[in-house]
Amino acid sequence: MTAKIFIDGEHGTTGLQIRTRMAGRRDVELLSIPEAERRNAAMREDLLNSADIAILCLPDDASKEAVSMLAGNNKVRVIDTSTAYRIDPSWAYGFAEMDKAQTGKIRSARYVANPGCYPTGAIALIRPLRAAGILPDGYPVTVNAISGYTGGGKQLIAQMEDQSRDDAISANNFLYGLTLKHKHVPEMKVHGQLDRAPLFSPSVGRFAQGMIVQVPLFLEDLKDGATIEGIHKALVEHYAGQDIVTVVPPEESRALPRVDAEELVGKDTMKLFAFGTPGGAHVNLVALLDNLGKGASGAAVQNMDLMLSA
Ligand SMILES: NC(=O)C1=CN([C@@H]2O[C@H](COP(=O)(O)OP(=O)(O)OC[C@H]3O[C@@H](n4cnc5c(N)ncnc54)[C@H](OP(=O)(O)O)[C@@H]3O)[C@@H](O)[C@H]2O)C=CC1
Ligand SMILES: CC(=O)N[C@@H](CCC(=O)OP(=O)(O)O)C(=O)O
Incomplete structure (x- = not known):
């Protein structure tokens, strides 16, 4: 039928x-x-x-x-x-x-x-660490992101593409949500299983589709003994058994000179990375997706x- x-x-x-x-x-x-x-x-x-x-x-x-x-x-x-x-x-x-x-x-x-598109990336990075007990209660999570301009629907598309409009946007990259009250914050908190609302700073770039969501973490403020290797392992275990969300192997992420926000345009999958240096103090968790695909x-x-x- x-x-x-x-x-x-x-x-x-x-x-x-x-x-x-x-x-x-x-x-x-x-x-x-x-x-x-x-x-x-x-x-x-x-x-x-x-x-x-x-x-x-x-x-x-x-x-x-x-x-x-x-x-x-x-x-x-x-x-x-x-x-x-x-x-x-x-x-x-x-x-x-x-x-x-x-x-x-x-x-x-x-x-x-x-x-939401941004929460898809943020929750994908945060929730496994909450489930594994790596991200403790009270941790001040921040989420920084860039989206292609189709994320703003017909209105933003017109403002970015038609420079003859009165409300045209000429910036190639702009921050917004400057009141820090973006509509996606409650969703990130609830489904990220956070006890504190994350600080979310979104931005838009002059490209139609694509998205990078970053959650930077200080290892010394996570569970005792947390390492980049342990965080990577927790992500891999969380996403085992499916092929939509993939966790990029450490050797592959270490070899990357940059991350291209448009890499997954037209795809409905999402890639997760844990960037940093083994033995270092910080980890930058990154989700890469198409805001109109998996987002x-x-x-x-x-x-x-x-x-x-x-
Ligand atoms: N773009 C993105 O990346 C994402 C969007 N979303 C969500 O998807 C939803 C749609 O967003 P998006 O496609 O970007 O928005 P668009 O503005 O591109 O499209 C919205 C459509 O809804 C129509 N519409 C608006 N109001 C009404 C109404 N009262 N009755 C019937 N139709 C109406 C619009 O018609 P008209 O042309 O007349 O205004 C338009 O065709 C939003 O809630 C957004 O938050 C979710 C994730 C990502
Ligand atoms: C670039 C841009 O404007 N993005 C939108 C978010 C995408 C959207 O409106 O849809 P969802 O809330 O359903 O994800 C915004 O920040 O409001």
Whole structure:
């Protein structure tokens, strides 16, 4: 049986990429809304209620509205790519590799919250160290990141690509989120299993897709005896048995002169690195991903496939 999928927001950045990934698939039937009708509430409600799985690629408020349109329906399953439900305990968090139980939770869930792009990298680095007892309570975690400009959706894409606009951005690389109240902080804290909110400083570069997330750590403030080798081993053990998240071997990372934010563009995988010098005082944990791949659309399709395999 083919599953009916409706992508609400299919003409936006994340929605379009999901559509591209589904092209040519025979096991799913895409229900589609004409672009000119994308904000037609009655049409959306009808399509949402006709789907087996609705994938919401909308701003938070519109996502909440879509979920309310399904209030009387106990059949349609939902994947929401917005921030609206990511720390809601009644939604499964759609990061399958986060721990061993997560795949099963996503498979059987009615409601799945797709992770944010930055939190995907940050949680991937932090959670295994919390689980292994290496990152102690009270550690002041910082997360520094750079994203391709598609991370800001249609609005930021237009500001970066069309220099004739009044609100055009001419900077090649800029920091933002300067109030340190970015919408991703709660998600990083909850699913990173941190007791303190991390200090998160995001930035954008003049490239369309790609992302680097860094979590630098002082070894002497971690569990007694923590080493770069021990941290690498904890990451390897955490991600054993799957091939979406890979941990780069130490000899390979040591030989790298630089990390290219665009290396995984077009891929739905993520690479993790532990940079530093054996015997040194510091480790820089790094996650490399495509903000629209494992950071958004790739993860949404992965979650849809898990739900369809229930
Ligand atoms: N871009 C990224 O890297 C990532 C994005 N996300 C999340 O995905 C969601 C979508 O983001 P993104 O694709 O980047 O955003 P875009 O702005 O590119 O696309 C959003 C789409 O939703 C439509 N839309 C907005 N409001 C409504 C409404 N009230 N009713 C119906 N349609 C509406 C927009 O139409 P219109 O053109 O008329 O505005 C547009 O087509 C967001 O919640 C974002 O946080 C998650 C991870 C990464
Ligand atoms: C570069 C850029 O603007 N990035 C967005 C984050 C990506 C996004 O809006 O989506 P998610 O919250 O679902 O990840 C931001 O900082 O708000």
